[in-house]
Amino acid sequence: xxxxxxxxxxxxxxxxxxxxxxxxxxxxxxxxxxxxxxxxxxxxxxxxxxxxxxxxxxxxxxxxxxxxxxxxxxxxxxxxxxxxxxxxxxxxxxxxxxxxxxxxxxxxxxxxxxxxxxxxxxxxxxxxxxxxxxxxxxxxxxxxxxxxxxxxxxxxxxxxxxxxxxxxxxxxxxxxxxxxxxxxxxxxxxxxxxxxxxxxxxxxxxxxxxxxxxxxxxxxxxxxxxxxxxxxxxxxxxxxxxxxxxxxxxxxxxxxxxxxxxxxxxxxxxxxxxxxxxxxxx
Ligand SMILES: Nc1ncnc2c1ncn2[C@@H]1O[C@H](COP(=O)(O)OP(=O)(O)OP(=O)(O)O)[C@@H](O)[C@H]1O
Ligand SMILES: [Mg+2]
Numbered sequence: 001x002x003x004x005x006x007x008x009x010x011x012x013x014x015x016x017x018x019x020x021x022x023x024x025x026x027x028x029x030x031x032x033x034x035x036x037x038x039x040x041x042x043x044x045x046x047x048x049x050x051x052x053x054x055x056x057x058x059x060x061x062x063x064x065x066x067x068x069x070x071x072x073x074x075x076x077x078x079x080x081x082x083x084x085x086x087x088x089x090x091x092x093x094x095x096x097x098x099x100x101x102x103x104x105x106x107x108x109x110x111x112x113x114x115x116x117x118x119x120x121x122x123x124x125x126x127x128x129x130x131x132x133x134x135x136x137x138x139x140x141x142x143x144x145x146x147x148x149x150x151x152x153x154x155x156x157x158x159x160x161x162x163x164x165x166x167x168x169x170x171x172x173x174x175x176x177x178x179x180x181x182x183x184x185x186x187x188x189x190x191x192x193x194x195x196x197x198x199x200x201x202x203x204x205x206x207x208x209x210x211x212x213x214x215x216x217x218x219x220x221x222x223x224x225x226x227x228x229x230x231x232x233x234x235x236x237x238x239x240x241x242x243x244x245x246x247x248x249x250x251x252x253x254x255x256x257x258x259x260x261x262x263x264x265x266x267x268x269x270x271x272x273x274x275x276x277x278x279x280x281x282x
Pocket of ligand 2 (some may be wrong): 016017018041045145146147
């Protein structure tokens with residue numbers, strides 16, 4: 001059965017999508033795993049950075065299904081009968097790459113219309129776990145990239161997940177979302193006593209490799225103190241700033257195969273990814 005991990009931080013722009021896509025590539029290429037990335041953000045950044053913006057648009061134009069169709073599959077359409085349609089799970093999965101050794105990277109793309117689900121959420125949070133239960137046998141790792149808001153989509157991600165990975169930037173107010181995240185997880189666990197959801201760790205992303213500024217050092221100390229309060233692990237390996245992450249996203253590639261990436265950037269990312277893989281047992 002697949003290990004499922006969601007990337008969550010209610011603070012925006014901290015690297016959830018960057019790390020979700022790069023961890024997915026790492027598990028496929030370096031660990032030879034079968035990986036499914038689920039884009040659970042209406043912004044669809046993960047979809048565009050794995051598929052490339054051009055392929056993503058073609059996919060939608062060709063009528064490819066997205067995570068929005070999973071959430072809206074039983075919503076009566078404008079038809080006279082309004083009868084629900086059954087969704088074929090494979091039709092919502094785009095195959096980015098499949099290697100001879102069986103390792104692969106697939107993605108369930110997102111689209112802006114997913115924001116409709118957040119406005120009309122009643123009962124829809126069970127539809128994603130239902131989808132995952134139908135396809136998880138085919139994968140070793142399922143990664144869910146979440147949007148920076150606490151909504152029915154976050155609940156859907158909790159339902160599917162064993163682990164939560166929290167990317168953080170070492171900057172002013174870095175830990176501001178921690179109480180909300182903690183409350184959100186606890187509230188979910190109270191409602192679902194059998195759930196085994198766990199924060200597998202916090203990872204510092206996008207900071208100065210050289211001499212960190214005083215603000216970054218203070219923020220890091222604050223994050224470490226708050227993490228200890230909640231008994232959340234902080235990963236030993238961090239991910240410093242590199243413009244290659246932006247280029248990798250634009251080109252739809254792993255950091256390893258993005259031209260012009262310094263060796264040290266690849267080594268730093270691999271060190272973190274290997275530490276994470278060990279922690280979540282893949
Ligand atoms: N280690 C890094 N080095 C350089 N740039 C980075 C790094 N991590 C992320 N970025 C850049 O920071 C921006 C925000 O990253 P990203 O989209 O991954 O954040 P996010 O948490 O998913 O945002 P949102 O909350 O909007 O979904 C992007 O332009 C990305 O390329
Ligand atoms: Mg994102």
